[in-house]
Amino acid sequence: MKINNNNFWSEALISEFIKIGVRKATVSPGSRNTPITLALAKAEEIKKYAVVDERISAFFALGMAKAGGQPVIVECTSGTATAELYPAIVEAFFSRIPLIILTADRPPRFLGYGANQTINQVDIFRNHTRLSIDAGLPQVTSKGIKKIFDITQMVYEVLQNDPGPVHINLPFEEPLEPRSYTSEVSENFIASVKKLSANNKYSQFKVKDPARFSESTEFKEILNLVINSVRGLIIAGPNETGNPDCRESILELAESLDIPLLADVASGLRFLRTQSSNIIANADSLLRSENINWAVKPDFILQFGRTVTSKATLKFLSTTRSPRYVINQFGDKFDPSQNAKAYIAQHPTTFINALLAELKSAGPLDSSLQKKRKKWLNFFKSADSKIEEMKRTVISATRFPIESRIVNEIINLAPEGCNIFLSNSTPVRDFDYFASKSNKNLHIFFNRGASGIDGIISTAFGIAAASGKHTTVVIGDQAFQHDIGSLAMANNLGLSITIVLVNNNSGGIFYALPVSEYGEDFKKYFVLPQNLNFGEIVKGFSAYHKLMPSWQYFKREYLTSFEREGVKVLQFTTNADESHQIRKAFWEKVDSTLSTEITTLLTR
Template sequence: MKKKINLNYYFSQVFVKQLKRLGVKDVCISPGSRNTPLTMAFANERGIKKHIIIDERSSAFFALGIAKAKGIPAAILTTSGTATAELYPAIIEAYNSRIPLIVITADRPPELIDTGANQTIHQANMYANHIRLFVDAGLPKINNLALKRIQQKATDLFLSASVKNRGPVHINFPFRKPLEPFSFNAELEKDVHDYYLKNDASGKSLKLKRGEIKPSLVKKIKNAERPLILAGLDNYDDDFAEQVINLSYKMNAPIIADIYSNLRFGNNCENIISQAGNFLRSKEIDKKFEPDLIIQFGNAPTVNSLLEFF
């Protein structure tokens, strides 16, 4: 038995349902015309909270705040054209602060690019200097290979944003009209239709291999007599913060937490120095305080006295 579908909408559904399986709980949507299939796919997906924000720049920063607070990727959806450029300030912020965002942009089909059509710009990898991963969704297709691949792409985006190298990722969806869910333009066997909406067929594992520490680094850590740990700006989860604190106890190493590091708060650890920028301004302390090993987590410090010390 065959089921009538809108090609763009079904393809978007398969992608959105995979994001939900992976753990995405929030999406910030700036509605438009070209992103209708994705907007409707999110709208009909229970379990993902929808935040409708007309202004794209505001929407992106709202998603940034959600991702920072929850520690898991938030999605941003916008239509095609110059609307996509409005997301860039928040993407840069997410890139520098290692905040997980999944940026989803709708696009015109390839034949409308560079034709003088309204609101057509080159969107493929447009945030290239400030994202961890770019994926081209490609024009929607409903064969088994294409449906598996869009699930795989969703998984790659989620893992890149949240685990492999935390930060923003981008996927671009080119759509041909018709865009509305009930504008049927294709047919699909019902069992195939239901299978990809209910199952993960990507074949991707969410388990990552633990990185190995080089023996030379282990030796340096063991031999250090005056070690120091620097915690710069980053979104440390509770598990990582606990591991850093345990390391400081084992090494008998103080932790200098930068003013923007969230290790400064909520940790009852006497090894954490949260106001190091003040006493390191003293030349006398600067001379006496000479670590033989510095282990840095996160970004470089933002306080001038810390930058000068290190």
């Protein structure tokens, strides 16, 4: 039987990836990646998405992996096409998103001799991948086929034990097309390859034994604090909503201990179907007060999820002397202040279940301790309630179109269970500052791994494609400009999405920094207004665009956007400086109003 070595080997590799759970792939057109592209095209089990731009393709795959929780293949040709993948790989690395990066390459002998589209791709992403392999030229031998099994076994083990992007570099000799034969193999060889594949089993991930952890010194230390302390505090940082059980467990712990739960907007806890007064939605506004910040002295802090969005909370964590335990499945050090007492590598649900079991065995708390805990919790509840009232009187009363009001307009109108993707820079921060609790079970997504503003729309497209749910993106004009080319995907792939574009014609977030006092240099090098006509640009991609003249108009357009196909861009034109002044005025009002609460907090 005549074969092309590249294609035979590529098909065998893709067959093994199917066995470890790959069901989606993005493909970008090129020549050198022909063998892997055609192998994917032949794989009926894998849904393929053809995307022209490699950078967009990688972010799109990132979004699909976020929403689906399964590894997604990203493949491309050689040269700078490979380098285009890097921003999404960085985000996937810090977010622990499983991407399998397949980059085609020229044979090694061409490197350094001026060959077209030839760069050094070996270990090109080494600082931001969990595994990097150069597969070498395909060898259609028993040893060469075994190498495929070795590669996929390594990939599988890494994705199970230490999730994130993995990179496999695939050099191919010409010819690249399947009917350009390079070898002849026997039927016996084909049969032996199929038998080897059928017998190739992938080792299962071994879950850490929770019983052993509950015997550890750290666990006993935490248990003692939980049982005997008055002022406990739980902080829930960003945690994408692929695992609702985790959020439910965190809430159950807070309610069982009768302690406050400070919920970052990206934790998803503010939007559970079952709401709780233990969830504090306004921690940022609360902890901005220097007096409150000084007075809040927990006996212990349990931190779940990623590093929090709120700078006020981060400042509080950097100055507190309270023992803090950072708990996540892989023991990641989400601790910029580097003062946590311990990093605990346990799945939050496993950890919480073990803790709750021990608490049940320990029996009910002393009544005087329960009373003191209730007082501690009630301070946070009261403060949270007062801040909510101030949001209604201050933010909701502002004229159209102040940026901070857009947050709860979207939350109030969003359909039950829909996706909301929050762009970095101002949108995610405004949502953390101002988003109120809701029982709509909204799914919050974000790119907070490296927190860049590129690839936002592409990632959201991936989330929409994988989840099949209504998806809203809230984005600023600079992030929109970074990823505007991704709009072309909608028509090609039949995707629908609603984009709420907050256009303040600047880097609005810089108004909150001290550099804003530097006059013309600030405007010229930081604000950097672009004066773009986004309406005309969006229409060039055959997408829908409308300028928002009022809140009522936005309500109508936003609700009807879910009935339209394709991309819908609803643009607010705002003033960054004016919006910043409203935020400042709000926080000053919170600070002055809550000053009277400090006496209550300080009295045990």
